[in-house]
Amino acid sequence: MxxxxxxxxxxxxxxxxxxxxxxxxxxxxxxxxxxxxxxxxxxxxxxxxxxxxxxxxxxxxxxxxxxxxxxxxxxxxxxxxxxxxxxxxxxxxxxxxxxxxxxxxxxxxxxxxxxxxxxxxxxxxxxxxxxxxxxxxxxxxxxxxxxxxxxxxxxxxxxxxxxxxxxxxxxxxxxxxxxxxxxxxxxxxxxxxxxxxxxxxxxxxxxxxxxxxxxxxxxxxxxxxxxxxxxxxxxxxxxxxxxxxxxxxxxxxxxxxxxxxxxxxxxxxxxxxxxxxxxxxxxxxxxxxxxxxxxxxxxxxxQTAWPARMEKIFTQPLVFLDGAHNLAAFEELATMIKSHFNANHVFLILGILADKEPEKMLTMMAKLPNVQLILTDFDAYRQVADPQKLATKLPQAQAISPWKIAFKTVVTELLADESDVIIFAGSLYFVSEVRAFFKEEMDE
Known part of the structure; x- marks a missing residue:
């Protein structure tokens, strides 16, 4: 050519x-x-x-x-x-x-x-x-x-x-x-x-x-x-x-x-x-x-590794990224939290696409006694579920946007113990944005 x-x-x-x-x-x-x-x-x-x-x-x-x-x-x-x-x-x-x-x-x-x-x-x-x-x-x-x-x-x-x-x-x-x-x-x-x-x-x-x-x-x-x-x-x-x-x-x-x-x-x-x-x-x-x-x-x-599948990106505090983005995956995530982090306080920072039944997913996560839900948003080509609206329906969830502020708030104001865990989840598009940001920070 x-x-x-x-x-x-x-x-x-x-x-x-x-x-x-x-x-x-x-x-x-x-x-x-x-x-x-x-x-x-x-x-x-x-x-x-x-x-x-x-x-x-x-x-x-x-x-x-x-x-x-x-x-x-x-x-x-x-x-x-x-x-x-x-x-x-x-x-x-x-x-x-x-x-x-x-x-x-x-x-x-x-x-x-x-x-x-x-x-x-x-x-x-x-x-x-x-x-x-x-x-x-x-x-x-x-x-x-x-x-x-x-x-x-x-x-x-x-x-x-x-x-x-x-x-x-x-x-x-x-x-x-x-x-x-x-x-x-x-x-x-x-x-x-x-x-x-x-x-x-x-x-x-x-x-x-x-x-x-x-x-x-x-x-x-x-x-x-x-x-x-x-x-x-x-x-x-x-x-x-x-x-x-x-x-x-x-x-x-x-x-x-x-x-x-x-x-x-x-x-x-x-x-x-x-x-x-x-x-x-x-x-x-x-x-x-x-x-x-x-x-x-x-x-x-x-030795199999796959980005954003309960991927550990920090150890202090302990931060994971997980691509859970639908009801079935959220059930798996809930099981995972029960089996692996039952003794820890878990902050779940969630960015979810609007077409993914966010209310059902959140209701299930809200039942876990050691989980605190933080709803946020991110840049997506598809519509993101509105964190404020979702938070009004779930008394145990709080909305903090954008996600970088949500993360900062958790780290500076909410983390109480070294064993506390932070998990980003809700959409592969969301966690890929989070992952790219942190990788860039680490490379600098």
Whole structure:
């Protein structure tokens, strides 16, 4: 491509092009995505993919899978969302995000095809997420890593990542309420969407779900003749509590008997994510004829890190960031506070998006006797739940905005003891803003 006909000239222009698109179609379909990939030469068909969906736990499960494969000497691509600090994190190789020049090159390859489709399809032209997915498949199609772990953007069935025909294994981590306005309002409806990633004869790993959800997913697996492995049945785990600051657990399946492991990510639910990841990778190992080594499995799970998942950013005072952003994740956070911080006073600083049932989430947290709720706001492209309005409905919550003032108030006026804990949560967008700010402060 010569200098005069470049679609974008620099990194900022590449980002502007991507973010300038509509986020989602009114009616999701895969038609545009199929056309887009076809014109780009269908690079996704050359890749060995592990496809991951679920209401919560997708990102952490992807991180565990990545570490397990890396530990066994493979090159691993990952596709995740949302990013925490920088857009490029969404497309990463061996845990390192792509650089700015690579993104510019990719947009210069994909952009002109998008422009062609815009001209032909008008409003049905590719959306932001379809374009990002196409950039990712194009990139991995060129560098051909051994495996690519692809996280679904939304749902499964009509998600733009779902043009993958033959993944090595599909993983459904959890099924709960999130994005109800797009995916349906009952759990079986949401499960039906997630089950859309199940492909003919491709093994499926299913995490902890309710019986009604399992029934829906099992029916789809049976219909597609997909081997079906459900946590608690085909493979099992048993949490054995905190050891040396890690979640320890015992894993068993048909190839490992009572294997003692530990997760580098905190929270009982991370034990389930690590367990599903290990089962998925053991199925990959079977299909690809390589042996999993116990020593490497232990090492990989113990060293897995994922930004903003009960991530400790300060020890004095003890400050964590957690991406809990819907009811199911808040239930996990509440369980985590009960099991790990029952003897501590916890200040929960929350910034929540308005479309996430904030009142239900807060009512649940307000029941914890050792938790003090501080409601705040942050910069978001979507509407943030009004902290003042929420605080009037909950007598035990106080509203302090903006969040930097909320943090300062907690540290200077409210902290009473060295054992007090501060947790930022409520939205991944919120905690990514907090994280970026603190990282910058520390670097100066």
């Amino acid at each position: 010569d200098g005069d006909s470049m679609f974008v000239r620099d990194y900022q222009a590449a980002l502007d092009f991507i973010h300038g698109r509509t986020k989602f179609k009114k009616k999701p379909t895969l038609t545009t995505m199929k056309l887009l990939m076809e014109r780009l030469g269908d690079p996704q068909e050359q890749l060995k993919v592990i496809h991951v969906t679920g209401t919560n736990g997708k990102g952490s499960t992807t991180a565990f899978i990545r570490e397990l494969l890396l530990a066994h000497g493979f090159e691993v691509g990952t596709f995740t969302s949302p990013f925490i600090v920088k857009f490029n994190e969404r497309i990463a190789l061996n845990g390192q995000m792509i650089n700015d020049e690579t993104l510019v090159t990719l947009v210069n390859q994909v952009g002109p095809v998008v422009a062609e489709l815009d001209a032909e399809l008008g409003e049905q032209g590719p959306t932001e997420f379809e374009i990002i997915t196409a950039l990712m498949f194009t990139y991995f199609g060129q560098i051909k890593p051994d495996y690519v772990v692809v996280e679904v953007g939304l749902g499964g069935l009509l998600d733009s990542t779902n043009i993958i025909q033959q993944p090595l294994v599909s993983v459904i981590t959890t099924v709960g309420y999130d994005h109800a306005q797009i995916l349906g309002s009952t759990l079986p409806e949401i499960a039906q969407q997630k089950a859309g990633i199940i492909k003919a004869s491709c093994p499926l790993v299913l995490g902890k779900v309710s019986p009604e959800v399992a029934q829906v997913i099992k029916a789809v697996a049976r219909e597609k003749k997909a081997p079906y492995y459900q946590l608690g049945q085909a493979f099992k785990n048993q949490a054995t509590g905190l050891k040396d600051g890690q979640e320890s657990f015992i894993y068993s399946d048909d190839s490992f008997h009572k294997l003692a492991l530990a997760s580098g990510l905190l929270g009982a639910y991370q034990v389930d994510n690590a367990t599903c990841a290990l089962k998925a990778v053991s199925l990959v190992a079977q299909a690809e004829n390589f042996q999993l080594q116990t020593k490497l499995v232990k090492l990989a799970l113990a």
